[in-house]
Amino acid sequence: MIRKKMGEGHLTQRQKGQIAHTERKRSESMATHGDALLHCLGRESFGPEEEGLVIAHFGLNIEVEDGQGERFRCAVRKSSTGEPVCGDRVLWMRADNGQGVINRILPRQSLLQRPLTGQRLQVIAANVQRIWVVFAATEPNMGLLDRYLVAAGVAGIEAVILVNKMDLVDDVAVIEARFAPYRQMGYQVMLLSTVDKRGLPELAQAMQGLISVLVGESGTGKSSLLAEWVSAESLKIGAVSQWSGKGRHTTTVTSWYHLPGGGALIDSPGIREFGLCGVTAAEVGRYFPDLLPWMGRCRFNDCRHAAEPGCAVQEAIARGEVSAERLQSLQRIQESLLQERIY
Ligand SMILES: Nc1nc2c(ncn2[C@@H]2O[C@H](COP(=O)(O)OP(=O)(O)OP(=O)(O)O)[C@@H](O)[C@H]2O)c(=O)[nH]1
Ligand SMILES: [Mg+2]
Ligand SMILES: [Zn+2]
Structure with a gap:
């Protein structure tokens, strides 16, 4: 609670230390959870080790999908060396009661992360090939955009700028001028609206066959964009369980959605502050x-x-x-x- 009120950057060393300690404990208890489950159900209840995909991470449970698209609630074992995140490929074992344990995270192709505060890092997603940075045309936060572009650069992942809610803009030229320097730098900028549907066919084509992630401030329309391509059915069975299909719904968990034509789109919770890591002021x-x-x-x-x-x-x-x-x-x-x- 204190952390939320005070905001980042205003924490004392002591508070930062306490947060890092809590995080370490959380990670440890997660790991013990997997070993406890294995112990409790007995090794004989588990199948052989197999490869799986991490769909989402809720508290102590991680949703893993097997090769046939079936999903299992898994706990992490101590041997896993780290916390699996959405998009991770893992080695896991299924139990005959529908649960499972994760033994190990397979090597990652890419890793998009941001620091929450102090030394505490939060991995947004692993193995992502493209980042869609979503803005509302009515109030684009350019400072946040530049931070995302640095984070994408550090992670070595291509970023594309999506300016959504163009239906609310009277003068398109104003938005064009705003983003012109980014086009000049070589970034692709797409002007969209989930209301009048402009730009959506081009975006659908651009995301085909790729593993990509939607990031941006809360309320910019990330989940609305996702809903354009992912059926209401899979939104419901996915992590966003209370998704209504219309109106406001705040995403709380980063989750993986398969795209009908191949590839996947990861939806992430909107943020207000976006710190950077893996880069110095000089770099x-x-x-x-x-x-x-x-x-x-x-x-x-x-x-x-x-x-x-x-x-x-x-x-x-x-x-x-x-x-x-x-x-x-x-x-x-x-x-x-x-x-x-x-x-
Ligand atoms: N006018 C207009 N409204 C939109 C558009 N896209 C989304 N919205 C509305 O914007 C609001 C927020 O949309 P969401 O898709 O929930 O936004 P989000 O980025 O997923 O938000 P978080 O999950 O909190 O990060 C909803 O009320 C949507 O109906 C658009 O193109 N035009
Ligand atoms: Mg959302
Ligand atoms: Zn100078």
């Missing part, structure tokens, strides 16, 4: 491809691109070649990385 500029060409050309090596003479970045801004907003965004991220000490 983060690498993920700003529009600013990067200028950054090494300033007169001073340690130029902070503020008001120093001979700053090539400021000169490029003055010439209109890069946007001042992007530099501010980079500087905000650098400041927060220094404050949060996330390295």
Whole structure:
């Protein structure tokens, strides 16, 4: 409770330590849970080790799908070395009562993560090939966009920008102008609406055959986009059990949905704050491809691109070649990385 009220960045070392401790305990108790289950049911109740896919993670239980699409509630064993997350491939054993235990996580192709606070990292999904960063056209949070692009860059996963709720926008040119610098950098930007359906066929085609994840602020329309391609049936049997099909529903668990034509779409809970990890304040500029060409050309090596003479970045801004907003965004991220000490 205290953590929620105080927000990130305002925690004392002591509080951070307590949170890290709770997290460690949670992870340990999860692991013991799997061994306890094995002990309790008896080794003879379990089948041979097989490969499975992690669909979702709820508290102590992890939903694993077998090769035939059947799902099992599993507990994690101590041997698993870590917490399985949505998209993970695991080695597990089914029990004859429909439960199962996870022995091990198979090597990951990619890992998208963010720090919740302090050293506590949260893995959003594993083995994802593309990230859809979803915005509401009515209030796009550009600072958050830049953070997502850095996180995608660090994880080595391609990101595509989805601007949803275009039906609420009178002047499309305003949105086009807003996202033009991102198009210039080579990012794909798609303008969508789940109301008038614009852009949806193109998006459907782009996600075909891929494992991809929808991320973004709460209420931007991630689950509404998902519902365009995934039947109400599978939404119901999936992790989002109270999904009504219409109206507001806040996603609480990251979950995997198979796409009818091949590939999968992972829906994730919306967030307000998105920290970064795996990158230092000094390195983060690498993920700003529009600013990067200028950054090494300033007169001073340690130029902070503020008001120093001979700053090539400021000169490029003055010439209109890069946007001042992007530099501010980079500087905000650098400041927060220094404050949060996330390295
Ligand atoms: N006008 C308009 N409303 C939309 C559109 N897409 C979704 N909405 C509405 O926006 C609200 C939030 O949609 P959700 O799909 O639940 O948003 P979400 O991103 O999944 O939210 P979280 O699960 O909290 O992260 C709902 O009331 C939707 O009906 C759109 O294209 N246009
Ligand atoms: Mg949702
Ligand atoms: Zn400079």
